[in-house]
Amino acid sequence: MTNQPISCLNYIGGQWQAANNGGQIESHNPAQWNEIVAIATSSDHTDVDLAVQAARAAYRRWRLVPAPARAEKLFRVGELLQQRKEELATLMSREMGKPIAEARGDVQEGIDCAFYYAGEGRRLFGQTMPSELSNKFAMTVRMPIGVCALITPWNFPVAIPCWKSLPALVCGNTIILKPAKDTPACASLLFEIFAAAEFPPGVVNLLQGSGEVIGSALAEHPGVDLLSLTGSSATGAKVAEICGRTHKRLCLELGGKNAQIVMEDANLELALEGALWGAFGTTGQRCTATSRLLLHSDIKAEFTARLLERTKQLKIGAGIEPSNEIGPLVNPAQLERVKAYIDIARNEGAQILIGGTAIDNKEQGCFFQPTILDGVTPTMRVAREEIFGPVVVLIEVTSFEEAIEILNDTSYGLSSSVYTQDINRAFQAMRDIEAGITYINGPTIGAEVHLPFGGVKQTGNGHREAGNAALDVFSDWKSVYIDFSGKLQRAQIDNR
Numbered sequence: 154m155t156n157q158p159i160s161c162l163n164y165i166g167g168q169w170q171a172a173n174n175g176g177q178i179e180s181h182n183p184a185q186w187n188e189i190v191a192i193a194t195s196s197d198h199t200d201v202d203l204a205v206q207a208a209r210a211a212y213r214r215w216r217l218v219p220a221p222a223r224a225e226k227l228f229r230v231g232e233l234l235q236q237r238k239e240e241l242a243t244l245m246s247r248e249m250g251k252p253i254a255e256a257r258g259d260v261q262e263g264i265d266c267a268f269y270y271a272g273e274g275r276r277l278f279g280q281t282m283p284s285e286l287s288n289k290f291a292m293t294v295r296m297p298i299g300v301c302a303l304i305t306p307w308n309f310p311v312a313i314p315c316w317k318s319l320p321a322l323v324c325g326n327t328i329i330l331k332p333a334k335d336t337p338a339c340a341s342l343l344f345e346i347f348a349a350a351e352f353p354p355g356v357v358n359l360l361q362g363s364g365e366v367i368g369s370a371l372a373e374h375p376g377v378d379l380l381s382l383t384g385s386s387a388t389g390a391k392v393a394e395i396c397g398r399t400h401k402r403l404c405l406e407l408g409g410k411n412a413q414i415v416m417e418d419a420n421l422e423l424a425l426e427g428a429l430w431g432a433f434g435t436t437g438q439r440c441t442a443t444s445r446l447l448l449h450s451d452i453k454a455e456f457t458a459r460l461l462e463r464t465k466q467l468k469i470g471a472g473i474e475p476s477n478e479i480g481p482l483v484n485p486a487q488l489e490r491v492k493a494y495i496d497i498a499r500n501e502g503a504q505i506l507i508g509g510t511a512i513d514n515k516e517q518g519c520f521f522q523p524t525i526l527d528g529v530t531p532t533m534r535v536a537r538e539e540i541f542g543p544v545v546v547l548i549e550v551t552s553f554e555e556a557i558e559i560l561n562d563t564s565y566g567l568s569s570s571v572y573t574q575d576i577n578r579a580f581q582a583m584r585d586i587e588a589g590i591t592y593i594n595g596p597t598i599g600a601e602v603h604l605p606f607g608g609v610k611q612t613g614n615g616h617r618e619a620g621n622a623a624l625d626v627f628s629d630w631k632s633v634y635i636d637f638s639g640k641l642q643r644a645q646i647d648n649r
């Protein structure tokens with residue numbers, strides 16, 4: 154199949170347009186690197202200015218559109234995503250490599266978000282509470298924040314842009330999306346859908362280009378009120394510095410070093426299925442991916458043997474072919490990064506039980522073998538740093554308490570999982586694990602859109618995406634007091 158590269162423009166103020174200074178970036182098919190999927194316009198700070206102007210102008214009116222009417226646009230987005238699900242999924246699989254079934258799941262996550270937040274248009278609940286004074290009424294209402302800059306990664310090129318933009322929009326904000334430079338075509342197609350849903354001009358804006366240029370320009374820009382980023386911890390720290398200095402709202406969703414505990418009483422087959430999906434699903438390129446398996450000493454040998462057997466059978470290849478279970482890594486740089494971590498592991502004395510190498514001649518794609526490292530201690534770099542590839546380390550534990558301690562011994566805290574049949578351990582895990590998400594008898598991946606998503610420690614900065622929690626990111630509380638007594642009533646004084 155030869156396809157002409159898709160041309161991807163910016164979308165600013167309701168118009169598709171090329172970036173001012175004419176640069177271009179390409180996205181490639183990671184399963185066959187010589188295939189160019191898209192050629193995107195490459196923006197700079199002058200385009201950022203234009204997008205901010207458009208978003209600011211539109212905000213004046215959009216915030217006054219009743220929330221249920223704003224939500225109608227979101228319902229439309231949901232319907233259009235459903236209609237174009239297969240087209241989007243196919244494009245996604247070509248542009249960033251994930252297996253087609255997972256790509257459909259990614260679009261489905263966007264659809265779920267659209268309907269969930271559309272429903273919020275008729276809720277956006279505030280509270281009423283009694284006043285301490287007579288003839289006085291007290292309540293809280295949600296207010297939009299303004300112009301939101303959303304910087305999104307390539308690993309969920311539809312789901313993550315949706316779960317940032319849709320709650321922002323229903324709350325009455327206007328948005329500027331800066332998608333990853335590896336997935337401009339997915340973003341472009343999503344914006345065709347936004348355009349077809351007929352948001353007023355300037356409410357939704359798209360800036361293609363490189364994060365280094367546009368990301369900092371957005372963070373610096375005085376016309377941007379809020380920035381939401383999903384990306385690496387290093388990028389998060391950089392953006393946070395700028396947003397601190399420029400007093401912007403900031404929501405960060407950064408790395409993970411997620412662990413799955415398998416206790417001696419676990420259903421081993423279930424734990425095995427969970428480990429394979431958690432570690433190697435999306436080729437390990439999820440911030441929720443399982444990168445550490447903490448195995449009780451009683452079952453470690455048997456579990457490891459079965460895990461190796463099953464890993465050997467995984468079918469690796471282009472994601473577009475439905476029988477393939479593991480797609481490529483997203484690009485050659487990511488391939489080099491994973492290779493470098495294998496060298497680090499080797500030098501630190503870890504043992505490679507399976508994998509550990511790229512698959513060189515698979516049509517020049519960025520394929521890497523699913524890899525299992527044993528003999529790993531919790532202090533080794535491969536047990537502490539986010540690799541973002543199909544690499545999982547095995548660590549032996551001798552008690553539940555030790556397992557929890559090692560699970561928590563990380564600078565991240567996104568997702569976690571425990572396989573046990575013991576209800577007491579399940580509740581202990583809920584209480585003691587330091588992570589934003591804990592699964593009992595399920596893998597570390599697979600969060601649902603109506604629950605808060607995010608993590609503790611260096612995974613984030615205390616915010617949550619998705620669910621009701623995202624409304625707290627994209628709106629501000631206003632407390633309103635209405636005094637109908639007809640006289641001055643002094644709080645804390647006149648009611649005593």
Ligand code: UN1
Nearest residue numbers: 309439440441598599600
């Ligand atoms: C991510 O990797 O950044 O929970 C998001 C999951 C998916 C989302 C992952 N629903 O694995």
